[in-house]
Amino acid sequence: MADSRLAKISQAEKKYIQDKDALNTKKSTKLAIRTFESYISERWQQLDPQFVQWDTDILNSVLADFWMEARTRSGETYKLTSLNAIRNGLILQNNNKNIYQNFRDMS
Numbered sequence: 054m055a056d057s058r059l060a061k062i063s064q065a066e067k068k069y070i071q072d073k074d075a076l077n078t079k080k081s082t083k084l085a086i087r088t089f090e091s092y093i094s095e096r097w098q099q100l101d102p103q104f105v106q107w108d109t110d111i112l113n114s115v116l117a118d119f120w121m122e123a124r125t126r127s128g129e130t131y132k133l134t135s136l137n138a139i140r141n142g143l144i145l146q147n148n149n150k151n152i153y154q155n156f157r158d159m160s
Contacts, residue, residue: 078145081138081141081142082142082145082146083142084138084139084142085138085139085140085141085142085143085145085146086142086143086146088123088139089104089119089139089143090102090103090104092119092122092123093115096118096122097115100115105146105147120136123136123139
């Protein structure tokens with residue numbers, strides 16, 4: 054019989070992969086939060102940059118504007134994949150803090 058299509062992975066390999074993914078996820082989440090908070094402090098000075106304390110209606114309004122107005126540091130529009138990464142980072146932050154029930158539906 055042919056070799057199995059499933060590979061056996063050692064504990065050390067599993068730990069390496071999990072740690073690597075966790076580190077990349079943490080970096081991506083921090084970048085997403087920094088990007089959104091930077092937008093808030095530039096465009097919405099009257100609001101507290103700690104968006105986790107906002108009313109859902111305010112967050113929804115700010116996010117709607119953010120997705121249309123967000124630009125890179127050089128002033129270029131973000132690629133769709135970058136906006137998705139930012140969105141996923143914000144969703145992950147929300148899930149970790151368990152703040153908004155329907156955060157995914159708001160973007």
